[in-house]
Amino acid sequence: VSVGNGLVDLYGKLKNVEDARKLFDNMPERNVVSWSAMIAGCVHNDFAEEALKLFEQMQLEGVSANDFTLSSVINACSSLGNIEKGKSLHSDVRKAGFESNLVVGSALVDMYVKCGSLRDARDVFDKMSERDAVSWTSLIAGYAEHGCGEEALDLFVKVLDEGLKLDEFTFASVLRVCARMACLVQGKQVHAYIVKAGFESNPMMGSALIDMYTKCGDTSHALVVFNKIAEQNAVSWTTLIAGYAQHGLSKEALLLFDKMVGAGIEPN
RNA sequence: UGGCAUGGGAAUA
Numbered sequence: 187v188s189v190g191n192g193l194v195d196l197y198g199k200l201k202n203v204e205d206a207r208k209l210f211d212n213m214p215e216r217n218v219v220s221w222s223a224m225i226a227g228c229v230h231n232d233f234a235e236e237a238l239k240l241f242e243q244m245q246l247e248g249v250s251a252n253d254f255t256l257s258s259v260i261n262a263c264s265s266l267g268n269i270e271k272g273k274s275l276h277s278d279v280r281k282a283g284f285e286s287n288l289v290v291g292s293a294l295v296d297m298y299v300k301c302g303s304l305r306d307a308r309d310v311f312d313k314m315s316e317r318d319a320v321s322w323t324s325l326i327a328g329y330a331e332h333g334c335g336e337e338a339l340d341l342f343v344k345v346l347d348e349g350l351k352l353d354e355f356t357f358a359s360v361l362r363v364c365a366r367m368a369c370l371v372q373g374k375q376v377h378a379y380i381v382k383a384g385f386e387s388n389p390m391m392g393s394a395l396i397d398m399y400t401k402c403g404d405t406s407h408a409l410v411v412f413n414k415i416a417e418q419n420a421v422s423w424t425t426l427i428a429g430y431a432q433h434g435l436s437k438e439a440l441l442l443f444d445k446m447v448g449a450g451i452e453p454n
Numbered sequence: 455u456g457g458c459a460u461g462g463g464a465a466u467a
């Protein structure tokens with residue numbers, strides 16, 4: 187069974203859901219790991235509906251879900267924006283006693299965020315017994331997405347207070363908030379944290395910083411950041427070009443585009 | 455007892 191599970195997982199990760207499914211269907215024996223791997227494979231390859239179907243089938247066959255199964259199938263509801271199913275899974279989580287599980291909790295927060303119910307997301311978040319960078323980022327990104335900049339920044343201050351190690355995903359979400367609010371003061375503070383955390387040359391940090399600086403009207407700092415990125419990718423270039431264009435610097439933007447092509451980056 | 459599976463992020467439009 188373990189070998190089969192490993193193969194189902196591998197095919198799913200290689201984006202070959204068809205073969206994963208063939209393997210899964212032909213397994214002489216299936217346990218909760220087999221089902222979880224197959225469900226996760228579907229979710230990661232944009233077959234969220236199929237993941238929900240598999241979950242139902244699993245229950246019909248009398249296999250009970252564990253924390254891994256639940257987080258994957260909750261993630262399926264996130265991508266579908268299916269809050270009804272999400273809520274019913276939330277009650278399954280409570281019944282199965284996975285309420286205090288870190289991963290399941292973060293998946294629920296993300297699910298409610300993607301379904302547009304920030305109240306529920308906040309409620310789950312507040313009730314979690316432990317939180318990591320993912321839990322915090324899910325909620326911060328949720329507030330960012332829904333235009334609740336104040337709440338997002340408030341959370342960021344709190345997580346800094348807790349002394350939790352943050353990753354580039356958290357910083358990217360906070361920078362997005364600063365960009366939207368055109369708040370240069372906050373943005374510069376976040377920039378300082380990024381430098382301190384050693385993420386300065388990270389391409390994702392670079393594009394988030396460029397976006398923040400241009401939306402705040404500081405194109406010269408945006409250029410400084412751009413030049414510090416270890417390896418500029420298409421997003422780095424696009425962000426800078428769009429930032430210049432937004433400020434009427436169309437000649438500079440066109441020049442940048444030529445430079446991008448010259449640097450061997452394919453425009454998309 | 456151990457082994458295999460699960461959650462979050464950036465530009466443009």
